[in-house]
Amino acid sequence: MDSSTTLIAITIAVALLFDFTNGFHDTANAVATAIATGALRPKVAVAMSAVCNLAGAFVSVAVAKTISGGIIDERAGIRPPVILAALAGAVLWNLATWLLGIPSSSSHALVGGLIGATVASVGLQGVNGxxxxxxxxxxxxxxxxxxxxxxxxxxRAAGRLSGPERGAGRDGRAGRGTERAGGSRARAGQVLAAALVSLAHGTGDGQKTMGVITLTLVTAGSLPAGSAPPLWVIVTAGLTMALGTYTGGRRIIRTLGTGLTRLGPRQGCVAQTSAAAVLLTTSHLGFAVSTTHAVTGSVAGAGLATPGGDLSRTTVRAMLVSWVLTLPAAGLVAALAVLLTEQGAWGQDATAALLLCATLAFWARSRRTAVTARSVAPAAATAADTAAATSAAGSTAAATATA
Structure with missing residues (x-):
């Protein structure tokens, strides 16, 4: 295998690594509230989400075209080493925010990486502003x-039609009776809503990896400019994201399920349905919208509309800091990685090796403070758990600010 073929293979492998981290990083967006309210058990929830993510990958390719030919000018001299560097920035940001339990945007990490690597390599003319x-x-x-x-x-409308359902509050001491009173219909609706968000996630985020792989093939001359993702790219990206989703992402599930606010079954159903509507609409229009942003906004809106509901200011602050820093942080790492990947085959191999070592280091560090399925189940959602989640969230603001 010649050096160009090896580079393409490495870049596609790293793109699939990003797809995998996207899967377990963003699982919480679909299932966190369903787990927190007891509508689904954690293992069942992530299995269902994985299947729906896979199905969503086949719904549309509009977002993939935005990534592969909309943001970056394919004719500006972009080459596979630049894309490899972009993916390195996105993967490292995903792993860092996952370790800290922060619902950050994988979509924006990828876009930030692409912009940073492109500007460092060919200048601003390579980016479609x-x-x-x-x-x-x-x-x-x-x-x-x-x-x-x-x-x-x-x-608010559901409350007027069927009576108030008080939120649990972040201390977890209120709302358990109303949670049971929500009944099977609210929980069934929440399961359906969680499936819709998972489908929307596969439709939107699954396409982003397809777009990156397609961009790699276009810049390598294997596909003509403007090509749609080949079938093998769609299948591979869909399966990889589904596998990543199945691994769980429990750290972020804990933060989004109980660290931001507490929702009853009816509120959780409304929040997830609202997020699914936003995501499916924007994916159809080709907008690279963050699943994290849409779901978090919906959860916050449902919490604020609930009598007795509130939001954790610590978690909100840490999430906002993370959201603001995602694009520039991933872009900066990618720009630095370009200095290595453009040195030739040894630089590209070194980048892949360093990324693998970093991934293993993040995984080893996560084992010191493992989050189990029991930790994110409703019975375990005590004040101590919530305090741990919000403490982790709060540490991100300081960590990212000093990064």
Whole structure:
């Protein structure tokens, strides 16, 4: 195998590593509230989410085209070493925020990596600024706001129609009786809503890896510019994300399920349905919207609309800091990685080796403070657990600020 073929193979392998981290990083977006309210057991929830993620990968390729040819100008001289560096930045940011239990955007980590690597390699002319603003930055601001407003209004309307359902509050001491009173219909609705969010996640985020692999093949001359993802790319990316989803991502499930606010079954159903509507609509339009932003906004909106509900200021602050830093942080790491990947075959091999070592180091560090399925189940969602989650969230603000 010649050096160019080896580089393409390494880049595709790292793209699939990103896809895997995206799967376990963003599992919480679909199933956190369903687990927190007892609608689904953790293992059942992640298995269902994995299947729906796989199905979602086959729904559309509009977002993949935005990634492969919308944000980055394929004719600006972008080559596979640049994409490898971009993926390195995205993977490292995903692993760091996962270890700290922060619901950060895998989508924005990938976009930040692509922009940073491209600018470092060929300059600003390699980036389509209008596409970045119109399909990345504007949706990044609007998606949590729209999800929050829709969830707030729907929660208030549901309360007027069927009576109040008080939130549990972050201390976990109130709302357990109302949670049981929500009945099987609310829980069944929440299961369906969780499936819809998982489908939307596969439709949106699964396409991002397809787009990166397609961009790699285009820049290597294996596909013509403007090509849609080949079938093998769709299948491979879908299966990899499903596998990553099945591993769980329990750290972020704990933060999003109980660290931000507490929801009853009806509120959780409204929040997830609102998020699914936003995500499926934006994916159809080709906007690279963050699943994390849409779901978090919807959960916050449902929590604020609930009598007795509140939000953890510590968690909100840490999440906002992480959201703001995602694009520039991933871009900076990618820009530095370009200095190595453009040195030739040895630099590209070194980048892949360093990324593998970093991945193993993050995994080993996570074993010191393992989060089990029992830790995210409702019975275990005590004040101590919530304090641990919000403490981890709070540490991210300091950690990212000094990074």
């Amino acid at each position: 209008m596409a970045v603003v119109g399909k990345i930055l504007v949706p990044a601001v609007l998606s949590p706001l729209i999800g929050g407003v829709v969830a707030y209004a729907a929660t």
